[in-house]
Amino acid sequence: MTASPRTAAPNGRATLRSIWRQTGFAPALLVILVILNIIINPARFAPGNWGTLIGLAAPLIGAAMASTPAILGGRGGIDISVGPLMGFVNAMVVLVLIKTLGITSPVIIVPAAIATGMLVGAINGLLAAILRIQPIVATLGVYLILVGATLTILPAPTGTVPAWFKGLAGAYSILPLGAVVLAWWGIRRLPYYDHLMAVGSDDRAAYTAGVPVTAVRFISYVITGAFAGVAGLMLTALIGSADPAIGPTYTLIAISAVALGGISLAGGRGGLLGAAIGAADIFLLQSVLTYFNVSTFVLQIGYGTVLILAIVLTAVQERLLDRGKGGAP
Amino acid sequence: MFRFSPDQTRVAGAIVVAIGLHLTGMALIEGYGSAFGLRAMLVLASLLAIASIGQTLVVIIGGIDLSIPFLIGFANVVAAQLFGDGMNFMLVCLIIGGLAGLIGALNGAISSGLRIHPLIVTLGMGTIVQGAVLLWTAGFPSGSAPAAVSEFVSIGGEAMGLPVPWLVPCFIVLAALITLMLARTPYGRRLFALGSNPGAAPLALINPVLMWTATFALSAFFAAMAGVLLLGFTGSAYGEVGQPYLFQTIAAVVIGGTALIGGRGSYLGTVAGAVVLTELNTLLIGLGLQPPMVQAALGVIIIGLVSLYGRDPPLRTLI
Numbered sequence: 001m002t003a004s005p006r007t008a009a010p011n012g013r014a015t016l017r018s019i020w021r022q023t024g025f026a027p028a029l030l031v032i033l034v035i036l037n038i039i040i041n042p043a044r045f046a047p048g049n050w051g052t053l054i055g056l057a058a059p060l061i062g063a064a065m066a067s068t069p070a071i072l073g074g075r076g077g078i079d080i081s082v083g084p085l086m087g088f089v090n091a092m093v094v095l096v097l098i099k100t101l102g103i104t105s106p107v108i109i110v111p112a113a114i115a116t117g118m119l120v121g122a123i124n125g126l127l128a129a130i131l132r133i134q135p136i137v138a139t140l141g142v143y144l145i146l147v148g149a150t151l152t153i154l155p156a157p158t159g160t161v162p163a164w165f166k167g168l169a170g171a172y173s174i175l176p177l178g179a180v181v182l183a184w185w186g187i188r189r190l191p192y193y194d195h196l197m198a199v200g201s202d203d204r205a206a207y208t209a210g211v212p213v214t215a216v217r218f219i220s221y222v223i224t225g226a227f228a229g230v231a232g233l234m235l236t237a238l239i240g241s242a243d244p245a246i247g248p249t250y251t252l253i254a255i256s257a258v259a260l261g262g263i264s265l266a267g268g269r270g271g272l273l274g275a276a277i278g279a280a281d282i283f284l285l286q287s288v289l290t291y292f293n294v295s296t297f298v299l300q301i302g303y304g305t306v307l308i309l310a311i312v313l314t315a316v317q318e319r320l321l322d323r324g325k326g327g328a329p
Numbered sequence: 330m331f332r333f334s335p336d337q338t339r340v341a342g343a344i345v346v347a348i349g350l351h352l353t354g355m356a357l358i359e360g361y362g363s364a365f366g367l368r369a370m371l372v373l374a375s376l377l378a379i380a381s382i383g384q385t386l387v388v389i390i391g392g393i394d395l396s397i398p399f400l401i402g403f404a405n406v407v408a409a410q411l412f413g414d415g416m417n418f419m420l421v422c423l424i425i426g427g428l429a430g431l432i433g434a435l436n437g438a439i440s441s442g443l444r445i446h447p448l449i450v451t452l453g454m455g456t457i458v459q460g461a462v463l464l465w466t467a468g469f470p471s472g473s474a475p476a477a478v479s480e481f482v483s484i485g486g487e488a489m490g491l492p493v494p495w496l497v498p499c500f501i502v503l504a505a506l507i508t509l510m511l512a513r514t515p516y517g518r519r520l521f522a523l524g525s526n527p528g529a530a531p532l533a534l535i536n537p538v539l540m541w542t543a544t545f546a547l548s549a550f551f552a553a554m555a556g557v558l559l560l561g562f563t564g565s566a567y568g569e570v571g572q573p574y575l576f577q578t579i580a581a582v583v584i585g586g587t588a589l590i591g592g593r594g595s596y597l598g599t600v601a602g603a604v605v606l607t608e609l610n611t612l613l614i615g616l617g618l619q620p621p622m623v624q625a626a627l628g629v630i631i632i633g634l635v636s637l638y639g640r641d642p643p644l645r646t647l648i
Contacts, residue, residue: 076589127632132641134589136393140576141632148625155621207644214644252395252452265446297468300460307453308439315443 025313026261026277033284041291055169055238057283058177059086062231063254064261064279065180065272066224070124070135071258073220074200074267077128080251081139082228084146085120087247089113089232091150094159094242104162114229120146121225122218129217143251150244157243161236168237176234177276180227184272187223196220200268256307257282262314281310336593339586342638343601346584350608358615368493369484370607375500376482376562377577378603380555382507383433383548384578385599389511390544391524391591392447396436397552397578399455400429401571403462404556406470409566413472425553432458433549434542441541451545462568470566478561496558507596520544525592580631581606583639590641605634 038045045053063082070079093113097103120142127138168176187193195216198206207213232247239246255265261278263270285306289299354361380397387394404425411421436454440447480486486494511517523530523540531537552571559570585602587594609630613623 127636131636132643133632133635133639134583134641136579136589137583137635137639138632140579141628141635144576144628144631145625146628148621148623148628151621152619152625203644204648208648256449256452259446259449265448295464297460297463301457301464302460304453304456304460307456308450311445311449311453312439312443315445319443 025310025317026274026281029281029310030277030284033281033288037284037287037291040288044287051171051173052169054177055173055234057280058169058173058234059231059238059250060253060257060283061177061276061279062086062180062227062234063250064257064275065184066227066231067254067258068263068270068272068275069196069220069223069227070128070139071263071265072196072200072267072270073129073217075203075217077135077200077217077220077267078255078265079121079124079139079221079224079228080136080255081120081124081142081146082224082231082254083248083251084143084150085117085225085228085247086232086235086250087244088120088146088150089116089229090236090239090247091154091242091244092116093233093236094161095154098161099159099242106164109165110233113233114226117225117227117229117232118222119225121222121228124225125218125221128221129214143248147248150247154242154244157241157245159242161240165237166240168233169240173234173237176230176237180230181272181276183227188271192216192219197268200266202268253282254279260307260310260314282307336586336595336598339638340595340598340601343585343598343605343634346634347601347604347608350605350612354608354612354615358612361612361615364492365484366611370604370611371493371497372482372484372562373610374600374604374607375496376555376558377574377581377607378504378600379500379558380552380571380574381578381581381599381603382503382551382596383545384582385507385585385587385594385596386520386544387447387548388579388582388587388589389520389524389591389594390541391527392437392440392541392545393579393589394433394436394451394545394548394552395448395575396432396451396455396458396549398571398573398575399459400432400549400552401556401559401574402568403432403458404429404553405560405570406462406466406566406568408557408560409470409472409474410466411472412475418475418477422557425557426550429549429553430546433546433552436549437541437543437545438538440545441538447545459568466568468568470568472566474560474564478557479564480561482558482561504596504600511596516543521592523592527591577606584631584634586639588639588641 063086066082067079070077093109097109097112103109124139124142127133127141128135131138195206195211198209198211199213199216203213235246236242257279258275259265259278260281261270261274261276263274282303285303286299289302294302351362360366380401383397384394407425408421411424412418432454436447436451439445440450481494482496483494486496488495488498491498511520519530519535519540522533523535523537527537555574556571560566563570581602582594582599583589583602584605585595585598585600587598606627609627610623613626618626
């Protein structure tokens with residue numbers, strides 16, 4: 001690709017270029033995978049099924065979006081407790097609120113789930129941002145605590161959810177995802193967003209410029225927690241019961257989705273949209289591989305290969321765009 | 330007057346905690362300090378410390394390796410399968426060591442050459458390796474460990490008249506060699522230089538891609554070694570045997586005072602970290618806690634220990 005003068009490029013191309021830079025190969029892969037899925041499996045991907053399909057993909061997309069704010073904060077910022085937190089919210093909602101207390105109203109359940117997420121997020125933020133424990137270790141500690149707590153209150157799968165809740169994984173599956181996107185859209189309009197990106201790109205420069213780095217990072221973990229709370233609701237809607245084993249499995253796959261979506265794990269670059277697209281890619285890829293009826297083992301190899309290939313391609317493309325700029329891996 | 334550097338303080342902290350935990354165990358639980366209990370803990374800590382060698386090196390260079398549990402599983406299953414098919418065990422070890430080294434080299438080369446975060450690369454590579462192993466064995470690994478390996482790691486074993494299996498003295502020699510390698514060889518100096526300043530090290534003619542490739546290859550090699558030893562310990566192959574080591578290796582490294590930002594740390598610290606984790610696990614189970622509660626308590630204690638002596642410096646001191 002030859003570099004064209006930026007001023008000469010039409011506006012549309014500049015926008016396209018900025019999306020390309022932000023999300024890498026993920027959108028192109030998304031288009032290819034959607035078309036492939038529609039061709040090989042038209043019944044499953046018929047418009048009437050979209051609600052259910054989105055409901056199936058929602059927990060992974062939610063987990064990936066939730067993982068993003070903490071990563072954007074930079075200096076090793078990451079929250080590996082997102083998966084277990086989703087499982088914990090699932091257990092709290094189904095076991096404590098619905099089964100034990102008999103509460104079925106969304107007016108209580110939804111805020112309670114988000115509040116639980118924000119509380120755990122605040123603990124993560126306290127440990128990682130204020131006490132300055134390396135984030136992967138701090139959130140690993142919280143990961144272990146959440147898994148232990150969930151298994152203690154919920155040794156085996158149990159419980160049911162009211163009808164409105166199941167609808168969140170069916171006809172209305174777009175609602176929780178839409179709520180997260182809307183919330184992030186609001187955050188992007190606040191000065192806080194600029195602070196977060198500045199801290200993620202170069203925290204020392206941001207600190208010298210008077211940005212409250214610690215507070216910005218703390219809040220990023222609280223936002224991650226709140227979104228993880230919503231993702232926990234999506235998970236609950238999908239499985240329709242409480243299950244202690246499912247939540248933790250989302251952690252690493254969500255981080256893969258984040259990386260696939262062009263978000264730099266070093267912080268300061270990328271956004272929620274990229275994470276969502278990356279997660280949708282992984283979901284659709286699994287869907288294609290499952291259709292071919294290959295064993296789960298091949299599915300695993302295929303998933304790992306595509307992840308590495310996509311990230312390698314993104315890195316190569318970035319190098320072509322940023323030729324000459326240095327930086328640590 | 331001899332003074333501790335901050336790094337030495339961290340290592341000393343981990344050692345003090347390990348001793349403190351052991352004394353607590355002896356005070357609270359009958360038979361905690363018995364010869365059998367001690368031997369079991371020595372073997373378990375040695376296995377964890379071997380699996381954490383690679384994580385220590387990789388973290389010092391400024392990376393992280395999430396493929397360790399998958400390589401442990403890989404070595405575990407492949408060793409049993411090939412040995413079960415009647416292959417010479419030395420040849421089996423050579424094949425596994427070579428393959429693991431290649432996989433690790435690929436991890437390092439991709440991460441460094443293309444500047445991709447090693448967390449994602451090692452995770453993806455680990456997933457592929459695990460899938461390939463499952464595919465090869467159709468999910469049901471067979472075969473067994475040679476008697477010599479089982480003897481080598483057996484808790485009831487004896488070495489040179491001491492009541493410990495050969496694993497323990499061999500591990501002590503290995504630990505000394507690793508420490509020597511970090512402190513006294515050009516490789517060790519380059520490792521620390523690259524970890525503490527990835528921008529300046531190439532100006533000192535350190536090839537970052539070569540260093541990352543070699544270091545991740547070493548990491549994978551030692552993970553495979555742990556996998557083969559675990560085969561001797563458990564007797565039969567199990568693909569998921571490495572999974573607990575994903576977070577335990579990172580925890581051991583961090584409790585031992587090695588900073589995840591790179592350029593700092595020691596293998597002695599990691600060994601102390603492995604001992605702390607093993608003592609903790611034994612103590613909590615000995616106190617009658619259920620496995621989920623043990624896990625939660627481990628989480629609390631890891632956070633507590635690291636907040637005591639493993640905190641990052643405040644940002645204002647870095648300007």
